[in-house]
Amino acid sequence: MFGLRVYVPERSSSTPVADFTCRCGEKRRARGGSEIAALTAHAGAHRETCAAIEPRPCEHCGVATRLLSNGQNGYPAHRECREAWETRKPEIRRREKAAERIKKIEKQWYKSRMLREQLTRDGYAPDVIDALISGGALPDPEAEVEEDE
Numbered sequence: 001m002f003g004l005r006v007y008v009p010e011r012s013s014s015t016p017v018a019d020f021t022c023r024c025g026e027k028r029r030a031r032g033g034s035e036i037a038a039l040t041a042h043a044g045a046h047r048e049t050c051a052a053i054e055p056r057p058c059e060h061c062g063v064a065t066r067l068l069s070n071g072q073n074g075y076p077a078h079r080e081c082r083e084a085w086e087t088r089k090p091e092i093r094r095r096e097k098a099a100e101r102i103k104k105i106e107k108q109w110y111k112s113r114m115l116r117e118q119l120t121r122d123g124y125a126p127d128v129i130d131a132l133i134s135g136g137a138l139p140d141p142e143a144e145v146e147e148d149e
């Protein structure tokens with residue numbers, strides 16, 4: 001197993017340890033908080049330059065990189081690309097929500113139309129149908145769709 005592993009002891013009185021193993025054969029161990037922090041930084045820096053690690057296209061910009069989205073695991077991504085993507089997230093979520101909302105409205109429209117056709121087939125007059133549909137037999141398709149949040 002390659003990468004950085006931290007072993008947190010079950011008893012808080014014992015010291016946590018970590019080990020780092022790379023594809024290139026490099027192995028390091030750390031004992032205690034400050035050593036582990038240093039090893040974590042080393043592992044990140046080593047990954048950027050290690051010849052044994054094949055660069056892969058960044059999932060955000062497509063340029064080859066050895067960096068991963070989340071330190072020693074995750075998908076290939078530059079740190080800056082990942083950060084830019086993170087900050088764009090709320091905007092993406094807003095757009096997804098808007099799309100969902102439109103889908104819901106379309107579904108209601110469809111239901112109203114099906115009901116209208118059904119009632120027409122059953123021989124109801126158009127004004128009766130209108131009254132049935134807008135009168136609560138079905139939700140008004142133009143009404144605000146409730147947000148689920």
Ligand SMILES: [Zn+2]
Pocket residue numbers: 022023024025026046050051052053
């Ligand atoms: Zn290496």
Ligand SMILES: [Zn+2]
Pocket residue numbers: 058059060061062063077078081
């Ligand atoms: Zn990138």
